[in-house]
Amino acid sequence: MSEVPLHGGDPSVLRRLNAANTLRALRDGGGAPTVTELAAEVGVSRPTAESALAELAARGLVEEVAPDTGRRLGRPARRYRFRAEAGHALGMEIDAHRVLLYVADLDGRVLGDHRADLEVDAGPRERLAAVRAAVKDLLAGLQLERSALWAVGAGTPGVIDSSGRVIRCTVVPGWEGVDLARELGRSFPCPVLVENDANLAAVAERWRGVxxxxxxxxxxxxxxxxxxxxxxxxxxxxxxxxxxxxxxxxxxxxxxxxxxxxxxxxxxxxxxxxxxxxxxxxxxxxxxxxxxxxxxxxxxxxxxxxxxxxxxxxxxxxxxxxxxxxxxxxxxxxxxxxxxxxxxxxxxxxxxxxxxxxxLGDESVGLGALRAALDRIEADMFRLDAVTVG
Amino acid sequence: MSEVPLHGGDPSVLRRLNAANTLRALRDGGGAPTVTELAAEVGVSRPTAESALAELAARGLVEEVAPDTGRRLGRPARRYRFRAEAGHALGMEIDAHRVLLYVADLDGRVLGDHRADLEVDAGPRERLAAVRAAVKDLLAGLQLERSALWAVGAGTPGVIDSSGRVIRCTVVPGWEGVDLARELGRSFPCPVLVENDANLAAVAERWRGVxxxxxxxxxxxxxxxxxxxxxxxxxxxxxxxxxxxxxxxxxxxxxxxxxxxxxxxxxxxxxxxxxxxxxxxxxxxxxxxxxxxxxxxxxxxxxxxxxxxxxxxxxxxxxxxxxxxxxxxxxxxxxxxxxxxxxxxxxxxxxxxxxxxxxLGDESVGLGALRAALDRIEADMFRLDAVTVG
The missing domain is CATH 3.30.420.40 (ATPase, nucleotide binding domain)
Structure with a gap:
């Protein structure tokens, strides 16, 4: 059965729909279009595109770019771009031997990565402390505040329930029963998603791999x-x-x-x-x-x-x-x-x-975790029922 | 990533969206609402609801019901209903031993069924002839023209490719290689879908079973x-x-x-x-x-x-x-x-x-085929890019 959104005539939903479509056009288009170009792309009127841009600018997701001066007479048309640097995603793989981290901007461009060996015999407490230290190192190197992260994804061996708890794990000592989403959640002011490592590797290969x-x-x-x-x-x-x-x-x-x-x-x-x-x-x-x-x-x-x-x-x-x-x-x-x-x-x-x-070799799990975090950010960024990020 | 329909401001798409939402509200609501009730349900203005109803009535999918007279003074408000009898779906199971058929209206209400034994050793030609005879019997009993069918679903053992051809079958003699969708398509003026029997049984159990x-x-x-x-x-x-x-x-x-x-x-x-x-x-x-x-x-x-x-x-x-x-x-x-x-x-x-x-016992495959046919009809009925049925 095909799905039809029943938004009817609710003006706030229509406004959000226009904002979401404008944001998507800006992000996916990549360039710096004028209001007229954007309005044509999205299929809305110029005033509607202008009000969508104002809303997105207020949320920090869009900005006017410096005018391209000196090319012709008259005032140049204003141009806008998606601010991929407005927020960041963190992806990590935690396994028995090591932690591997990636930070990316909202375009999914990887800004930095970090690897640290983990002690195979370490208990969950030591393992998590080592993960936290690695995150700290990576963010410091990138000169990013923790608040710059909008979502965190983590991949680890074992069966993970939908709340992010490790239900079963034969590979990482003491891991079984650890509520990894909650433990990691203490370190971050944003949503933390935990997923089985092979699941995330599948996601990564589809995103950037074979x-x-x-x-x-x-x-x-x-x-x-x-x-x-x-x-x-x-x-x-x-x-x-x-x-x-x-x-x-x-x-x-x-x-x-x-x-x-x-x-x-x-x-x-x-x-x-x-x-x-x-x-x-x-x-x-x-x-x-x-x-x-x-x-x-x-x-x-x-x-x-x-x-x-x-x-x-x-x-x-x-x-x-x-x-x-x-x-x-x-x-x-x-x-x-x-x-x-x-x-x-x-x-x-x-x-x-x-x-x-x-x-992707040994990067697949960490990149899949990054993709999961980006998916979460996009779901929030484009959702129509409420504005939750920015 | 959440999907947002990029319909922009195209008035014909908005008109179809309103018609689809009105149709869905009428069909799922079940009763006979007034225009005012419908407009509120769908979230559109009264004139918009009226024009949607006019379009749906022209397509034969909606009709005004006889007014409920004598209950109060003044002219009673007009009421509308979904015409579930506007079209029909046929579902069939064809296996080694028998054919089992169901006909339903657009609400999925089964109007009639029919079983016929098939000769296990019969070749594809005889088997298909027996299926056609069974369809003829069932339609005659229901006093339905073949043109009343809007879609046909068929389930059969084996691996079926996306075009409805039997790629592999160890159960029905001679079945392998038969282009079943094309063979059955000769008998019907509507889309014919062919699917593996166990697949359709799964669909049926989810629709009406356990x-x-x-x-x-x-x-x-x-x-x-x-x-x-x-x-x-x-x-x-x-x-x-x-x-x-x-x-x-x-x-x-x-x-x-x-x-x-x-x-x-x-x-x-x-x-x-x-x-x-x-x-x-x-x-x-x-x-x-x-x-x-x-x-x-x-x-x-x-x-x-x-x-x-x-x-x-x-x-x-x-x-x-x-x-x-x-x-x-x-x-x-x-x-x-x-x-x-x-x-x-x-x-x-x-x-x-x-x-x-x-x-559902031995009815599951045939009912799943019926559901597949109904899904196809609904996809056509509610699609936004074109009107293809009615």
């Missing part, structure tokens, strides 16, 4: 385990309880112990360090050896590809997406795993779904 | 094999190539040979008849015996439930839906299979997804 112009995409974040995120019909699909994509729960679908499968029967204690860190390191070495043609490494890679292919096929058969994107630590050094996965997945499926390597 | 008010629902049509359909975010999810839900392709997910698993190692030749018909019959007998407490039948039922549970869990883990609905021939005699499935699926999943028996 899945641009793709409305249905499934992302596999291949590391210690393989997380799954899906964008369906252009929207992130979280599921009723935030647990969509957890097909790893079925062991026959081969998405758990991804790195360990590649590492083979290496003794985790070998070489010292935490077992999972050793496993990750070994898995990378095996990938490297396979690339060099080592027969045993190739056998291990083939085993992993055959195993993961069941889980990838299950998601492809369930959703019939246009594209599958494989990212995470096991794809950072090249296409080798993805090449083998293509061979193993295709015979299991009905459709010619493309299988691609992530274009 | 999944009302549920935006995310996965439907399992359990028969010879188990087909899967999903509504995500309130919309049918077809997938890029129409193949969403085909998790039965992975044998470890236990959705193929459903009836055969329940029938055990019965010799298909036993008792005579086509092997699949015998298998279905035996499967029903086993269910009956299990209900009566027969130990061997219970063992077979338990085996089927454990097997199917992997496929149901895979879909639940992939999508995290609010509800799973189980329908098809194996659920028509009661809740026994579903009760056992609940036990087997729950331990495999993370979320408390409800698992329910279909409320």
């Amino acid at each position: 899945a641009r112009d793709t409305d249905d995409v499934v992302y596999f974040l291949a590391g210690m385990h393989t997380g799954v995120g899906a964008v369906i019909g252009g929207r992130l699909h979280r599921g009723r309880w935030g647990a969509a994509g957890e097909v790893g729960m079925l062991p026959e679908l081969g998405l758990t112990h991804t790195s360990a499968t590649l590492a083979g029967d290496t003794d985790p204690a070998e070489g010292g360090g935490r077992p999972d860190v050793v496993t990750e390191r070994t898995a990378r070495r095996v990938l490297e050896a396979a690339r060099g043609g080592d027969a045993e490494a190739r056998r291990l890679l083939e085993g992993l590809a055959a195993r993961m292919a069941r889980g990838i096929a299950a998601m492809v058969l369930a959703l019939d997406p246009e594209m599958v994107v494989i990212g995470g630590t096991l794809t950072e050094a090249g296409d080798l795993l993805v090449t083998r996965l293509r061979e193993h997945v295709r015979p299991l499926c009905l459709s010619p779904t493309r299988i691609e390597t992530s274009a | 999944a009302r008010d549920t935006d995310d629902v996965v439907y399992f049509l359990a028969g010879m094999h188990t087909g899967v359909g999903a509504v995500i975010g309130g919309r049918l999810h077809r997938g890029r190539w129409g193949a969403a839900g085909e998790v039965g392709m992975l044998p470890e997910l236990g959705l193929t040979h459903t009836s055969a698993t329940l029938a055990g190692d019965t010799d298909p030749a036993e008792g005579g008849g086509r092997p699949d018909v015998v298998t279905e019959r035996t499967a029903r007998r086993v269910l009956e015996a299990a209900r009566g407490g027969d130990a061997e039948a219970r063992r077979l039922l338990e085996g089927l439930a454990a097997r199917m549970a992997r496929g149901i869990a895979a879909m639940v883990l992939a999508l995290d839906p609010e509800m799973v609905v189980i329908g098809g021939t194996l659920t028509e005699a009661g809740d026994l299979l579903v009760t056992r499935l609940r036990e087997h699926v729950r331990p495999l999943c993370l979320s408390p997804t409800r698992i329910e028996t279909s409320a």
Whole structure:
């Protein structure tokens, strides 16, 4: 059923509709149009465009640009631009080993980023303190006040409920049960959104990665385990309880112990360090050896590809997406795993779904978190029932 | 990002918007309001409401009702109603064994239905001829001209592409490759939509069945094999190539040979008849015996439930839906299979997804086809860029 907005004749709704349309035209147009040009673009009268511009200027979203003097006689027409610097979005990835941060303006232009290592064994309190310190460093470097942030997005492993609480997490010690949206919310005067990391990676690949112009995409974040995120019909699909994509729960679908499968029967204690860190390191070495043609490494890679292919096929058969994107630590050094996965997945499926390597590498989760924050800001900026930002 | 319609000041678009809103208010309100009541409901002026009503009356969608005389002095105010009888929708299920038809008015009220057995071994030509004969019978019984139909929906087993062609079908002999939308289109002067049967069953359960008010629902049509359909975010999810839900392709997910698993190692030749018909019959007998407490039948039922549970869990883990609905021939005699499935699926999943028996039984596919036809009519009826029906 097509949706028709029932705004009827309410003048304040019409005024907001005109302001929203004017803002969108200014932002998406990119240039610095005159009132006449804007009015034509939006399809309203000149006085209506003028009053919309006045309202947007009062909200700090629009400004008059300096006139282009000396080009011709007479007073030059006034020109206006969208103030992308009026507000900012912060996106972050928090995982077991590190935090990765991005700040962008309202156009989504990344102004700065920051990485900090996290102690794998750290408890939630220490982890959150390290995240706060990293945010402080990044904002100081950009000379931005905390109040300049209009929304914050955060991605982390695990099942996240709709309020931003970590319901289930096997990767980050002590993370399960942490109300991450509330904890982070204490540091920011703006909305904080928390989402599963693979979900945000899917969003990022669609925004700036290999899945641009793709409305249905499934992302596999291949590391210690393989997380799954899906964008369906252009929207992130979280599921009723935030647990969509957890097909790893079925062991026959081969998405758990991804790195360990590649590492083979290496003794985790070998070489010292935490077992999972050793496993990750070994898995990378095996990938490297396979690339060099080592027969045993190739056998291990083939085993992993055959195993993961069941889980990838299950998601492809369930959703019939246009594209599958494989990212995470096991794809950072090249296409080798993805090449083998293509061979193993295709015979299991009905459709010619493309299988691609992530274009964003280890930036996908943080950029997806940034996109989520920008989406929230835009939803507020363009909503018609109330003006809530600026 | 929120969507704002950029209709600007185009008077013809505003006129259509007012007409669409007036039509929606009349249809959804159900009563026979006066112009004044309608204008208030829609939020437009009285003259605007009057001109919208005139346009809708000219299109045959609205009429003035006989005045309610004798109640008070003076000329009674004119009242208007939506003409649900202005057009009709036809929904049909075509499977290996039968065709099932429904005709409804524009309010979705079913005016008549019709069933006819189909020869399992019939080729596409005979099958389509039998479908056409059944449609003729139903329309004759309702004294409806073919031109009274504004849209036709059809559900059938298999993978159906977006143009309505059967891409893959293992259930109906010779069906693969048939351009069903085109074949049926020859018989009707209106749009014909063709969709996978389990997809339409999901739509129907959400419309009139056990999944009302549920935006995310996965439907399992359990028969010879188990087909899967999903509504995500309130919309049918077809997938890029129409193949969403085909998790039965992975044998470890236990959705193929459903009836055969329940029938055990019965010799298909036993008792005579086509092997699949015998298998279905035996499967029903086993269910009956299990209900009566027969130990061997219970063992077979338990085996089927454990097997199917992997496929149901895979879909639940992939999508995290609010509800799973189980329908098809194996659920028509009661809740026994579903009760056992609940036990087997729950331990495999993370979320408390409800698992329910279909409320519509063997009517779900045909009613879903009817709903698809009604959706098409509504999309035309309420669209703003052009008037295409009436």
